[in-house]
Amino acid sequence: MSHGRDIGEAIIRPRLSIPGRIGLILLALFGLLPVYWLTSTAFMKKEAVFALDRPLFPVDPTLENFVGFFQNDALLQNLANSFIVSTGTAVLSVLVGGIMAYSLSKFRYSGRNAIMFMFLIGQLIPGALLLISLYLMLSSAGLLYTYTALIISFTTFTLPLVVFLLKGIIDGIPDDILEAAKVDGLSRIKTMFQIVFPLIVPGLITAAMFAFMRGWSDLLFALTLAGPDKQTLPAGLTQAFIREGTADWPALMAASLITSLPLAIIFILLQRYFVSGLASGAVKG
Amino acid sequence: MIALPAVLLFLVIAIYPLVSSIGTSLYDQSLLRPDRTFVGFDNYTAIFGEFMARLGTTLTFATLATIFPVLLGVALAVLLNARMRGRNILRGTLMLPWLLPGVVVSFLWAWIFNDSYGVLNHLLTMVGLPEVSLLGNPTGAMAAVVIAKTWHSFPWIMVVALSVLQTLPAEQLEAATIDGATRSQRFRYISFPHIVGPVALVATLEFIYNFGNFDTIFVMTGGGPGDSTTTLAVSLYQLAFGSYELGKASAMGVLWLILLAIISSAYLLLNRRLEKR
Numbered sequence: 001m002s003h004g005r006d007i008g009e010a011i012i013r014p015r016l017s018i019p020g021r022i023g024l025i026l027l028a029l030f031g032l033l034p035v036y037w038l039t040s041t042a043f044m045k046k047e048a049v050f051a052l053d054r055p056l057f058p059v060d061p062t063l064e065n066f067v068g069f070f071q072n073d074a075l076l077q078n079l080a081n082s083f084i085v086s087t088g089t090a091v092l093s094v095l096v097g098g099i100m101a102y103s104l105s106k107f108r109y110s111g112r113n114a115i116m117f118m119f120l121i122g123q124l125i126p127g128a129l130l131l132i133s134l135y136l137m138l139s140s141a142g143l144l145y146t147y148t149a150l151i152i153s154f155t156t157f158t159l160p161l162v163v164f165l166l167k168g169i170i171d172g173i174p175d176d177i178l179e180a181a182k183v184d185g186l187s188r189i190k191t192m193f194q195i196v197f198p199l200i201v202p203g204l205i206t207a208a209m210f211a212f213m214r215g216w217s218d219l220l221f222a223l224t225l226a227g228p229d230k231q232t233l234p235a236g237l238t239q240a241f242i243r244e245g246t247a248d249w250p251a252l253m254a255a256s257l258i259t260s261l262p263l264a265i266i267f268i269l270l271q272r273y274f275v276s277g278l279a280s281g282a283v284k285g
Numbered sequence: 286m287i288a289l290p291a292v293l294l295f296l297v298i299a300i301y302p303l304v305s306s307i308g309t310s311l312y313d314q315s316l317l318r319p320d321r322t323f324v325g326f327d328n329y330t331a332i333f334g335e336f337m338a339r340l341g342t343t344l345t346f347a348t349l350a351t352i353f354p355v356l357l358g359v360a361l362a363v364l365l366n367a368r369m370r371g372r373n374i375l376r377g378t379l380m381l382p383w384l385l386p387g388v389v390v391s392f393l394w395a396w397i398f399n400d401s402y403g404v405l406n407h408l409l410t411m412v413g414l415p416e417v418s419l420l421g422n423p424t425g426a427m428a429a430v431v432i433a434k435t436w437h438s439f440p441w442i443m444v445v446a447l448s449v450l451q452t453l454p455a456e457q458l459e460a461a462t463i464d465g466a467t468r469s470q471r472f473r474y475i476s477f478p479h480i481v482g483p484v485a486l487v488a489t490l491e492f493i494y495n496f497g498n499f500d501t502i503f504v505m506t507g508g509g510p511g512d513s514t515t516t517l518a519v520s521l522y523q524l525a526f527g528s529y530e531l532g533k534a535s536a537m538g539v540l541w542l543i544l545l546a547i548i549s550s551a552y553l554l555l556n557r558r559l560e561k562r
Contacts, residue, residue, distance in 0.1 A: 054402065131521065246396075
């Protein structure tokens with residue numbers, strides 16, 4: 001029996017031949033060397049990077065690039081903005097998406113499929129296509145250059161994802177529980193907040209973190225709808241980079257690492273969900 | 286209906302803008318002036334040539350930036366599916382590029398490709414090869430953004446392909462081996478048909494995302510040199526927020542939208558026909 005399994009295992013997972021190993025090493029180097037270069041540059045002194053005998057590893061490692069980031073008021077403001085906007089996006093997405101998912105999952109009404117289809121397609125519309133109208137709309141609503149503007153526009157992107165994720169989870173809640181709540185005289189809203197949402201807390205957190213990541217990484221909307229004061233880190237860094245060119249690559253790499261850190265932390269926390277989410281093609285950065 | 290607020294929000298934020306840009310596209314409207322004048326289809330005739338040129342660039346970028354991550358991701362998945370030590374660690378660390386925000390990926394590759402101080406030229410000189418100035422010439426700039434995008438998205442494809450490989454029908458493969466099928470025959474008749482569907486699906490999604498890509502190109506090349514990497518997304522942004530021509534930019538957006546509608550209905554139609562067979 002175990003012998004048969006070994007044969008199966010060997011067929012499905014053969015050992016790598018020598019050319020296979022070389023191929024794997026080369027591809028892995030392409031994947032990993034840039035990460036090394038990002039990290040090591042962030043710990044290099046600016047003078048070392050521009051010296052004639054540039055080193056390939058931080059000979060004399062320094063934290064000055066990270067210290068510089070936290071001494072720069074504009075960058076700190078960007079960082080704070082990123083946290084505020086991404087958190088707001090996460091909260092709004094989960095609240096609206098949760099209601100939406102509950103409705104799509106547990107109620108039958110006409111137009112239900114149309115709504116699902118709309119969300120599916122909505123996920124594929126490029127941000128650039130919405131840009132001008134969104135700008136004009138927010139401008140006439142007096143919301144341009146506010147946190148609200150960014151939170152609302154990011155939520156457009158995150159909503160389909162959050163709805164599909166939560167709908168899948170709510171589908172798994174047995175109808176009996178909801179029936180019982182109805183018999184006990186709970187209104188639909190109360191059932192949702194007191195029964196359904198508490199049951200799916202892990203799902204809500206996962207969805208919130210996905211939404212957070214999406215808001216954290218966006219460039220296009222932040223660049224156009226945030227104005228100078230409310231800009232998030234990606235937009236702030238990009239504008240500085242394009243305006244001044246770059247004299248200071250180590251500082252930019254340090255700032256890049258800081259920008260990436262929250263996403264890395266979330267990834268570690270959510271690893272399990274990510275792989276299945278990625279695999280189903282539902283999630284894309 | 287309990288979901289009404291959510292549907293309304295989505296309609297207002299995502300669907301209404303698409304419709305309202307048709308209105309804007311018929312006016313001479315600028316961010317610099319409060320008033321606007323009706324000009325009918327003038328904006329369309331003015332930007333049509335530019336639209337076609339940008340479409341070509343966009344298709345080039347989207348196609349290349351889909352093919353390479355798919356090849357790389359599938360190759361890595363097949364190799365990582367083998368029995369070896371350190372497999373899980375390697376798989377985990379190879380997810381790193383996907384984790385980085387697009388802007389960070391763009392900064393990183395702009396730094397690697399930097400003419401005077403970039404590590405690529407450093408390495409080339411070390412092994413005695415001539416330096417290259419990728420971002421300085423049209424073909425090189427396109428190659429540079431494609432490489433950066435490839436690096437950013439291969440992990441996604443890799444994970445999808447790996448998860449598919451893990452669901453390969455073990456019994457079929459075993460039976461085929463016992464019946465004397467060679468390794469390449471097993472791949473061709475069992476593994477390949479199994480993998481091709483999911484990979485085609487992620488490739489399609491990847492193409493759609495690449496078609497609308499903004500950050501990689503905007504940060505690395507700003508659409509240049511000249512207009513060699515100006516895709517539709519970058520062009521629309523520049524028209525609206527660089528030259529403040531909202532009317533013309535909207536016209537470009539509407540043409541893009543029409544194209545998107547045609548492609549997606551063709552896709553749906555094709556899909557339906559294939560399903561019927």
